[in-house]
Every structure is written in C-alpha cells, then in structure tokens.
Amino acid sequence: MHELSIVTNIIEIAERETHKANARAVQKIELDIGVLSGIEMQAFDFAWEQAVPDTVLAKAGRKINRLAAIALCEDCRHRFEAESLYELCPRCEGINTKLLQGREMKVKSLELIFE
Amino acid sequence: MCSTCGCSTQGGVQFSTPSNIAKRELSFTTEDLHHHHSHTETVQLEEDILHKNNQLADENRRFFEANNILCFNLVSSPGSGKTSLLERTLLDLNDRHRFYVIEGDQQTMADADRIHATKVPVIQINTGQGCHLDSSMVARATKSLKLQNNSILFIENVGNLVCPAMFDLGEKKRVVIISVTEGEDKPLKYPDMFAGSDICIINKIDLLPYVNFNVDKAKEYARRVNKNLHFICVSATRGDGMQDWYEMIESLL
Known part of the structure; x- marks a missing residue:
C-alpha cells in the first residue's frame, strides 16, 4: 500500500504550490503515471479518497495520463510496446531491452483557483 | 472565458x-x-512525485560517502532470512569492522533484540501501518545512532517485495534476498524489486535437497529483469557461501 505514500506526496506538492502562489485551492491536477510505475490504480483511488479531504485537493478534478511502456532493443534497435519490465525483444528475442517510457510518476500541472 | x-x-x-x-x-x-x-x-510542474524522498536519499548518500560509511539496504519478502543473514554476518565480521543496523518492521522490537544480542548498535523503526522505510526515517535513525566514520550500516527494510522498491534510502547497494523455500519465479512476479537491486542473495541453500527450487532458473528469471544483478548463494544458518558475501562487502569498502 505504498499508494498512500504516493498520494501523500502529491498532496504535499499541491499544498506547497497553492501556498506559494497565494491560491485558494486546486481546481484540477494532471498526473503522468506510467503503466509500469508500480502504482496499482485501484489502491491509488482508494488512497486518494482517504487522503484528500481537508486538503487543497479536496475538490480537485483529476486527469491521469497513463503512459504506455515503450522499450527499445539495444541489439536490433527495434522499438516496441512492453507489458513488463522483463520483456524480450519481439523481433530478435534478445534480452538487452531498455525501457524508454512507462515508469513515470509525475505531477504534470496544477490548475489553481484564486479568489 | x-x-x-x-x-x-x-x-x-x-x-x-x-x-x-x-x-x-x-x-x-x-x-x-x-x-x-x-x-x-x-x-x-513536471515534478517527480517522489522528488522529496529522492532528494533526502541523496543527502543521506552524500553523508555516508563523506564519512566513509558503506550502506546496504536489505529487501525481501517476510521470512526469507534477512535477520538471520545479518546476525551471522555481524557475529563473523564484528572484530574486523564497525557495524550499525537500522531495523524496519511494522511492529515489535523482536529483530532489534536479535541484533542487540550481537552487540552491534541498532535502532528499530516501527512503521505502524507503513509498508516501507523512506529516506526521512533513515535520516532520523542515522542521527540517533550517531554513526562513526569508516563503518558499515545495514538497513533491514520492512519485509515486503513490492513497496520498498520505490523508495531510495541513500544506500550504496540494494540487496534483495530470496530463499529457496519461495518460488523461483519471484523475480518475474515482483520485477520492480529485482530491477532496482544490485545484489541478489539466494538464501537457505541447505534446504535445496528438500524443496523444488531450481537455482539456475531463478537466476535466469532475475537476469531477465536485471542483467547486471550479482548473485550469491548462501545458507545463513549453516554458513555455506557466506565467505562470498563477506568478500563482496569488503570489496566495496
């Protein structure tokens, strides 16, 4: 259940930015969460519901960009969509594959509300 | 509008x-x-959600490096033998090096008591409902341990093969431990932990004659996730392979 820590970190970032800008609350938050980031979305949603009341994110809309896992085979340079951290190259079956995208965990943007 | x-x-x-x-x-x-x-x-913003943890982990790492403290983060599922491995290591090497231990568990002082019996300074972090240690807990524990220079710090993370994978503590090496009483497909089932580790200790090899665990298969699965993983096979209770582990520790000093 590290998802609660993740949500707590998001709240801290949102509180910091809201305070810094002298805003009232967050209208909308946009997150990048890669499909191989290790975040289980059901647990994430549950943690979110538990943690955001009484914070600047209490009424915030959420946009979550689920980034696909894109891997590159370092042997044959084939780019492909991966489903796990240990995917063999579908073209040459080599194990020297490198994940280019899919482990992101980012607060992309915050839309802040001002009085 | x-x-x-x-x-x-x-x-x-x-x-x-x-x-x-x-x-x-x-x-x-x-x-x-x-x-x-x-x-x-x-x-x-484009800000990493774990930015704060990573920043503090870097501070821990700089502190360890500046004071010549070699720090290991031991991760595994519960029951793989992390504490037994530590006990044996401390008893065998205590006269050669100065050690410190940070114990992470949800509840109890049980592990800290076992380490305390080896006369190595230890602090127990009880995370309560928390499923992993983070870099701020380690920073606080490090302060109260009053680490001396030229020493070795073992952090025994909460027994959990999922959550601790995400949290850098500032260690020099992350050591994942699996035991032969678990399935050899653990690396494929919990790839994040193996992807983020440097050393993989396969423990309880004294039990190999009695269990259906193929060491080569386990290594192959783990290499699929992380081709740079270094393997050491040991029995922490009987002592097999421990010398390899000690050589690995001393090669990093």
Missing part, C-alpha cells in the same frame, strides 16, 4: 505568473468585481 461559469471576461484578466498579484488586481474589470468570481491559472 471564465473557467468557472463560462462568462466572458473580455478585456479582462490574463493570469500568467502566480506571483504577479499586482497585475492581477490592476487588470480586474468591473464585470469581474461585480461577480466576485474566482479565476484559475495553470502551473506546469
């Missing part, structure tokens, strides 16, 4: 920077004042 109710604010407010309050007040139109509308503006 006002993003709250859709009314027009033509000739009115253009919010560009959050700190520019003066501009915001000056450019209010009478229409805005009449409505008492709230307005919004977007801040582009």
